[in-house]
Amino acid sequence: MTETDSFFETPAPAGYKGIWSWLITMDHKRIALMYLFVILFWFFGALILGLLIRTELMSVGKTIMGAQTYNAMFTLHGVIMIFLFIIPAIPAIFGNFLLPIQIGADDVFFPKLNLLSWYLYILGSIFAISSLFFGGPPDTGWTFYVPFSVSTNTNVSATLMAAFILGMSSMLTGLNFITTIHRMRVKGMRWLQIPLFTWSLYATAWVQLLATPILSITLLLVVFERMFAIGLFDASKGGDPLLYQHLFWMYSHPAVYIMILPGMGVISEIIPVFSRKSIFGYKAIVASSMAIAIAGSLVWAHHMFTSGMSDVAVFVFSLLTFLVAIPSAVKVFSWISTMYKGSIQMTPPLLFSLGFIYLFSVGGLTGLVLGAAGTNIHVHDTHFVVAHFHFVMFGGTGFAFFAALHFWWPKIFGRMYDFKRAYVAATMITIGFIFHYMPMFILGIMGHPRRYYDYMPRFETGNMLAGIGGYILITGIALMFVNLFLSFKNKRDALADPWGGTTLEWSVPSPPPLHNFVSPPEIKDYPYDFSDVVKKFKPGNIT
Amino acid sequence: MNGITNPLKNVDQAFIYIIGFSLVLLMFITALMIVFVFKYRRSKHPEPSDIRGNWLLETAWTIIPTVIALSMFYIGWSAYIGLRDVPPGAIEIDVFAQQFSWIVVYPNDKEIENEIVVPQGKPVKINLTSEDVLHSLFIPAFRVKVDAVKGLTSYVWFYPDKKGEYMFHCTEYCGIAHSEMNGVLRVIPENDYEQWLEEEE
Numbered sequence A: 001m002t003e004t005d006s007f008f009e010t011p012a013p014a015g016y017k018g019i020w021s022w023l024i025t026m027d028h029k030r031i032a033l034m035y036l037f038v039i040l041f042w043f044f045g046a047l048i049l050g051l052l053i054r055t056e057l058m059s060v061g062k063t064i065m066g067a068q069t070y071n072a073m074f075t076l077h078g079v080i081m082i083f084l085f086i087i088p089a090i091p092a093i094f095g096n097f098l099l100p101i102q103i104g105a106d107d108v109f110f111p112k113l114n115l116l117s118w119y120l121y122i123l124g125s126i127f128a129i130s131s132l133f134f135g136g137p138p139d140t141g142w143t144f145y146v147p148f149s150v151s152t153n154t155n156v157s158a159t160l161m162a163a164f165i166l167g168m169s170s171m172l173t174g175l176n177f178i179t180t181i182h183r184m185r186v187k188g189m190r191w192l193q194i195p196l197f198t199w200s201l202y203a204t205a206w207v208q209l210l211a212t213p214i215l216s217i218t219l220l221l222v223v224f225e226r227m228f229a230i231g232l233f234d235a236s237k238g239g240d241p242l243l244y245q246h247l248f249w250m251y252s253h254p255a256v257y258i259m260i261l262p263g264m265g266v267i268s269e270i271i272p273v274f275s276r277k278s279i280f281g282y283k284a285i286v287a288s289s290m291a292i293a294i295a296g297s298l299v300w301a302h303h304m305f306t307s308g309m310s311d312v313a314v315f316v317f318s319l320l321t322f323l324v325a326i327p328s329a330v331k332v333f334s335w336i337s338t339m340y341k342g343s344i345q346m347t348p349p350l351l352f353s354l355g356f357i358y359l360f361s362v363g364g365l366t367g368l369v370l371g372a373a374g375t376n377i378h379v380h381d382t383h384f385v386v387a388h389f390h391f392v393m394f395g396g397t398g399f400a401f402f403a404a405l406h407f408w409w410p411k412i413f414g415r416m417y418d419f420k421r422a423y424v425a426a427t428m429i430t431i432g433f434i435f436h437y438m439p440m441f442i443l444g445i446m447g448h449p450r451r452y453y454d455y456m457p458r459f460e461t462g463n464m465l466a467g468i469g470g471y472i473l474i475t476g477i478a479l480m481f482v483n484l485f486l487s488f489k490n491k492r493d494a495l496a497d498p499w500g501g502t503t504l505e506w507s508v509p510s511p512p513p514l515h516n517f518v519s520p521p522e523i524k525d526y527p528y529d530f531s532d533v534v535k536k537f538k539p540g541n542i543t
Numbered sequence B: 001m002n003g004i005t006n007p008l009k010n011v012d013q014a015f016i017y018i019i020g021f022s023l024v025l026l027m028f029i030t031a032l033m034i035v036f037v038f039k040y041r042r043s044k045h046p047e048p049s050d051i052r053g054n055w056l057l058e059t060a061w062t063i064i065p066t067v068i069a070l071s072m073f074y075i076g077w078s079a080y081i082g083l084r085d086v087p088p089g090a091i092e093i094d095v096f097a098q099q100f101s102w103i104v105v106y107p108n109d110k111e112i113e114n115e116i117v118v119p120q121g122k123p124v125k126i127n128l129t130s131e132d133v134l135h136s137l138f139i140p141a142f143r144v145k146v147d148a149v150k151g152l153t154s155y156v157w158f159y160p161d162k163k164g165e166y167m168f169h170c171t172e173y174c175g176i177a178h179s180e181m182n183g184v185l186r187v188i189p190e191n192d193y194e195q196w197l198e199e200e201e
């Protein structure tokens, strides 16, 4: 073994082989890959559930399942997508792998805690699975609203415990990242020399750390209510029936920023690299990440405009919601201006990123319809909302995740994938996506409520169309992963810097060695200075 | 007619205003993106320029969207006020939501299920509560919706200025038959309504 052997060849702790070199590892890169493995497993599971509920909706009346099964399926689809995929995906996989490298560090600050977080994730998913087999799968929707979640006979407690444990896992990852960024930056890297992906993880980590405890307590309160019926949320026993919703969204709205900020960080890395030009407005992007993290924590009750809370609260939360939209808009403008007068090379990660910008913009702009009080009332809890959050979470974070996979795949595995198939897949995913979710905006405005097993015949055409889009979408996703996995047949010959990047991960071999840096990294004054890259690569020549 | 403006007009205008602005912005962003990708592709534009930001531009694109956003907020809020301010003289009807039906009670204690009958041309206020879990009353044709919460009374009002039959739905998930919790709102001429109200079931 030499210093430059990749981390695949160098187990840490040393001397273990096979599965053990993974299960007790404390190397951040191996932990990242273990996350990749389990998170993809859940992602595929939840995709299948999504396709099944979509299939059920394709025609009026019973299509393939009964109402109870439908209710359980959208609950599981939502719970898995949120707690087991979208929240951990980018931070736990790409954050773990890249954050230490981007700041020139050897590992995260607490490697053991990092491994513990992975085991908590596994424990949480075991609880989630077990709810399927004992006492009937939960049927509350991922929001667990009381009093239904207290009175239903299905096994909601197991799912609540799952979310509780997954919250712990996410919190500890956040804690680890914050500490790592504060304490382990290589000498000479000041705050405004930190790459934007790491910055976005930093902002995210604070939200994870501060908001998750609220969710944990809230979920425990529901478990408590189910066991002892003390009446915290029951007006007839002196409780407050709206308290649960406030507590739930006090976490879950900030959680949407836990989901989207890392995705924005990914895009902020990819656009400059393929434009071979500095990000436009580095400081504004950093500031907007922090602004989103702070202001995003103050808008939770925009999910409750119809709940019966006071009109004053509606006024305040609607106003704040519009202000929170600004930093996201600033980011979109910055990404587009980054391309202005760049030298743009089309690649699969860039194509996914452009898809991100378009779909995320649709998601964000339709969010304005939901943020305005008068229009919110009509579309709240209809398929308009379902379309909106899929645009943000899937078109946003999901596409950023796909972009990240294609961007860092050669770095992580040392192998390049086939571009042509990747383009076909990306195109299918985007077209399928638009066909799947656009009709849902119209259905929502027409009045199709969400979480509806069955519906009025006049909604059928829209649902049918959406179904066809859903199938194209899933086929595209399957093709994309097949293409990525096929790269394992290729030689491990990816360059250290196949794209012409400026951040530190591109200065180490692909895949990186165990200790990341063979020699101490060189820090640029400005992390997105492309002048050396421009010199190194001859014009018109890719690699 | 008797000086009442139908609040749904303002709601629809808010929809048009927000969606219209959004479409313009979306097309602008998308067009720029596509133009840049083609115009500055590496084969045509091998030498990137080194622009790192522009103070003036960045300030402008923070302030202008803020102004637009505030105008959207204002229009949305005014539409909302319309949905909340009940005009004097509204007919009051009590609705009790339960798993899985709507019990509708009139001032003279007449009681019907899954059907709301109202006279044409009179504002109607519905007082809503729940007997069990959360439900939500949604009447798409009038752009109104409010949750039914046990232990709280909430309300919606609307102005049925045209005769006809409209659907209403439950939009807060409430269990296995949530999607069957629908009903019909019938708007009938005032004379027929008076007569209907006095009829025994």
Ligand code: HEM
Pocket: A047, A050, A051, A053, A054, A057, A074, A075, A077, A078, A079, A081, A082, A086, A140, A141, A142, A143, A386, A390, A393, A394, A398, A436, A450, A451, A452, A453, A470, A471, A473, A474
């Ligand atoms: C990154 C990907 C995705 C995420 C994060 C996601 C997340 C969610 C969430 C949180 C819900 C709400 C569940 C609830 O109401 O409790 C939901 C509902 C839904 N999802 Fe997805 N989803 C994703 C992909 C998909 C796909 C690929 C499909 C179909 C092909 C799909 C179809 C649906 C449908 C039809 C509903 C609405 C169910 C209803 O309200 O009746 N989703 N999704």
Ligand SMILES: [Cu+2]
Pocket: A252, A253, A254, A256, A299, A300, A302, A303
């Ligand atoms: Cu929110």
Ligand SMILES: [Cu+2]
Pocket: B134, B135, B136, B170, B171, B172, B173, B174, B175, B177, B178, B179, B181
């Ligand atoms: Cu319901």
